[in-house]
Amino acid sequence: MIVCVAVVGHQNNPLYLQSFTEADDALKLHHIVHCSLDVVDERVNNPKKSGPTLNETFLGMLYPTENYKVYGYLTNTKVKFLMVTTDLDVKDADVRSFFRRFHAAYVDAVSNPFHVPGKKITSNAFAERVSGIVKSFGPVTTG
Amino acid sequence: MISVGKIKQYANVLEKPVSRGRQEVSLSAFAFLFSELVQYNQTQVDNIAELERRLEDAGYAVGARVLELLCHREKGNRRETRLLGILSFVHSTVWKVLFGKVADSLEKGTEHEDEYMISEKELLVNRFISIPKDMGAFNCGAFVAGIVKGVLDNAGFPAVVTAHFVPMEGQQRPRTTILIKFAEEVLRREARLG
Numbered sequence: 001m002i003v004c005v006a007v008v009g010h011q012n013n014p015l016y017l018q019s020f021t022e023a024d025d026a027l028k029l030h031h032i033v034h035c036s037l038d039v040v041d042e043r044v045n046n047p048k049k050s051g052p053t054l055n056e057t058f059l060g061m062l063y064p065t066e067n068y069k070v071y072g073y074l075t076n077t078k079v080k081f082l083m084v085t086t087d088l089d090v091k092d093a094d095v096r097s098f099f100r101r102f103h104a105a106y107v108d109a110v111s112n113p114f115h116v117p118g119k120k121i122t123s124n125a126f127a128e129r130v131s132g133i134v135k136s137f138g139p140v141t142t143g
Numbered sequence: 144m145i146s147v148g149k150i151k152q153y154a155n156v157l158e159k160p161v162s163r164g165r166q167e168v169s170l171s172a173f174a175f176l177f178s179e180l181v182q183y184n185q186t187q188v189d190n191i192a193e194l195e196r197r198l199e200d201a202g203y204a205v206g207a208r209v210l211e212l213l214c215h216r217e218k219g220n221r222r223e224t225r226l227l228g229i230l231s232f233v234h235s236t237v238w239k240v241l242f243g244k245v246a247d248s249l250e251k252g253t254e255h256e257d258e259y260m261i262s263e264k265e266l267l268v269n270r271f272i273s274i275p276k277d278m279g280a281f282n283c284g285a286f287v288a289g290i291v292k293g294v295l296d297n298a299g300f301p302a303v304v305t306a307h308f309v310p311m312e313g314q315q316r317p318r319t320t321i322l323i324k325f326a327e328e329v330l331r332r333e334a335r336l337g
Contacts, residue, residue, distance in 0.1 A: 010299075076214035076222050077207075077297040107215045111208045117297075 010078030206293020
């Protein structure tokens with residue numbers, strides 16, 4: 001179950017922050033997202049092995065806490081997508097496909113000529129698409 | 144009964160997969176729009192440099208969005224970190240999406256380390272434009288220079304990009320060159336990456 005998604009700009013300014021739980025620990029989720037930004041920066045600036053891993057957009061699991069896991073994705077313009085989930089057994093392929101669809105929604109929101117790059121994303125259509133993607137996240141069932 | 148039949152028809156239309164659509168835009172429509180853009184900006188400014196800067200700003204916004212779109216659509220999971228990589232990306236992929244063909248040539252400047260040039264026999268945006276003599280060296284390719292600047296800036300390679308006319312012997316219309324001058328930090332980072 002995804003509890004929170006966030007889009008953070010290239011100067012670590014928040015562009016979109018949405019939590020999907022009714023509980024009022026939304027602030028704690030924002031805090032977790034904030035701490036994960038440090039992990040992203042560390043991965044980008046000090047590659048363990050330079051070469052193929054330096055170019056990947058999908059960063060994988062960043063930060064496991066006691067009941068949450070945080071996944072990261074970096075686009076070509078240094079915009080970061082972060083996703084906090086409470087699932088214990090999440091397949092890599094599921095997360096990748098989630099980020100791909102999320103990236104498509106983000107590209108559509110940014111292509112709006114009235115959107116100022118660097119400001120918060122205020123489009124309602126984007127918020128609806130993101131909720132749709134989050135709701136359909138889960139193990140792909142066959143048959 | 145009739146209304147139920149109608150709803151069924153609509154449901155089928157909604158179920159049709161959304162096609163990517165034709166990838167072409169009419170050239171004349173774009174030429175009209177671009178000429179309006181230049182004319183509008185001309186009424187707002189009183190000197191050439193300001194007009195060039197406005198066209199460049201317009202192109203910058205386009206470049207930023209084109210970069211996001213192309214990286215998602217074409218590049219899959221790759222992120223460009225090398226200078227040559229981003230230059231060949233601009234030279235082939237961006238040009239192909241915007242103008243339907245790759246740019247004519249990509250060269251490295253001989254005088255300075257940080258200069259690169261993308262040349263085109265005739266820029267698509269300049270096809271129906273002739274510059275009056277009293278405007279000097281103004282080039283509407285400043286719009287395309289702005290697009291390239293938008294792509295490079297947002298990919299993490301800050302640069303100063305300008306468009307120039309380069310006269311060629313044996314040809315009536317001069318060739319257009321987009322000159323890209325990278326910032327200091329880009330060269331330092333490139334040297335560090337080896």
